[in-house]
Amino acid sequence: MVENLVNVFLDLFNGLDKNLIIFLISCMPILELRGGLIAATLLGLDPISSFIICFLGNILPIPFILKFITPLFDKLKKTKRLNKIVTKLEAKADSKRDKIEKSEFIGLLLFVGIPLPGTGAWTGNLIACMINMDKKKAFIASTLGVLLAGIIMMIVSYGLIGSLI
Secondary structure (H helix, E strand, C coil): HHHHHHHHHHCCCCCCCCHHHHHHHCCCCCHHHHHHHHHHHHCCCHHHHHHHHHHHHHHHHHHHHHHHHHHHHHHHHHCCHHHHHHHHHHHHHHHHHHHHCCCCCHHHHHHHCCCCCCCCCHHHHHHHCCCCHHHHHHHHHHHHHHHHHHHHHHHHHHHHHHHCC
């Protein structure tokens, strides 16, 4: 699924600088750094510079999510059209809440860092806001989680597992 989404955005952003493409993909919910690194491999980009660009693209939204997601969702819930969507997003995040709530910092770090469907910085920080986690701790845990996810995805995306074995 992620690779299909990546391909959609590669087509959409066709003509832009390749580094900008992977940066933009890494900023997006769902795709994040994972999608950015997949795009980087599809575009034939250098692994190290791609890692740095995707890492920066994925952590850039974190402070904005932590600061603005709760007030934004509160406003959107007051509208007829968007109330359902926001409620659905909150319910999805709430269903994953227990993974973070028990051990906050480590829980958030692992939730963001282990690249599984439905995990990542966007969802993790929404949950951090829902449980009123300290924003500074949430930012640090998320940043370390993105770093961990990046290392895992580098191994997978660039086939580094084969060269390590």
